Amino acid sequence: MERTASDTASSTVGPPIVIAPSLLSSDFARLGHEVRRLEAAGADWHHVDVMDGHFVPNLTIGPPVVAALARVATRPLDVHLMISEPRRYAPDFAKAGAHVLTFHLEAVGEQHARETATAFRDLGISTVGISINPDTEVERLEGVLDLVDLVLIMSVYPGFGGQAFMPEVLSKTRWLREQGFRGHVEMDGGLDAETLPLCVAAGANALVSGSALFKAPDLAAEIAHFRDLAEGARTAPRRS
Ligand SMILES: O=C(CO)[C@@H](O)[C@H](O)COP(=O)(O)O
Numbered sequence: 001m002e003r004t005a006s007d008t009a010s011s012t013v014g015p016p017i018v019i020a021p022s023l024l025s026s027d028f029a030r031l032g033h034e035v036r037r038l039e040a041a042g043a044d045w046h047h048v049d050v051m052d053g054h055f056v057p058n059l060t061i062g063p064p065v066v067a068a069l070a071r072v073a074t075r076p077l078d079v080h081l082m083i084s085e086p087r088r089y090a091p092d093f094a095k096a097g098a099h100v101l102t103f104h105l106e107a108v109g110e111q112h113a114r115e116t117a118t119a120f121r122d123l124g125i126s127t128v129g130i131s132i133n134p135d136t137e138v139e140r141l142e143g144v145l146d147l148v149d150l151v152l153i154m155s156v157y158p159g160f161g162g163q164a165f166m167p168e169v170l171s172k173t174r175w176l177r178e179q180g181f182r183g184h185v186e187m188d189g190g191l192d193a194e195t196l197p198l199c200v201a202a203g204a205n206a207l208v209s210g211s212a213l214f215k216a217p218d219l220a221a222e223i224a225h226f227r228d229l230a231e232g233a234r235t236a237p238r239r240s
């Protein structure tokens, strides 16, 4: 049976912990194999980084590859659109089988964020997401939070895997929870065993990791370790 993005393990303390390996760090010559390997290792979502060479200075994959991934995946495809025209291409990604579809605020501006989120929803996207870059103020999301299921806080400048985590963005995650945002808060960029607990303690539940996970000698053990660290950081008493 097909899984939906909200179909992960239940939790009484907000959205469930979601471990979302970034396929950007996988072996592109064997994507089907990588998807099966990640699922066997316990991944919750597959994070798919879409870059257009314009919004970010890199090019990756498009709808045909997402459609190919969807034929193999039994876990949700978490599609992160780092593209200048998300509305133009959203129908193709919805048709390809994206479950989570996230656009960047910087690509559309506040004035078009609500209509973009609504357009994604009208395409049948079950989990509509919006993302902000490290230099974008989180308060700019205030007018759209009621329309989205997920906010993706970039903890590196978008475009490439393997960059260092930027701890200064953690306050954005805390701000979202202080506003009462109850959807997924995803953090993306530079997450590893040291930085992931900081994200969860700040209020994040969806955790993207590319290079740190894929360079681990035992992928299943590393995903289990990340999950333990996340659950521990979530239940740990907050320090004042
Ligand atoms: O969106 C992006 C980069 O733009 C990410 O999803 C990266 O792919 C995460 O990779 P690591 O920083 O974990 O290596």
Ligand SMILES: [Fe+2]
Pocket (backbone or CB within 6 Å): 022, 047, 048, 049, 080, 188, 208
């Ligand atoms: Fe990403």
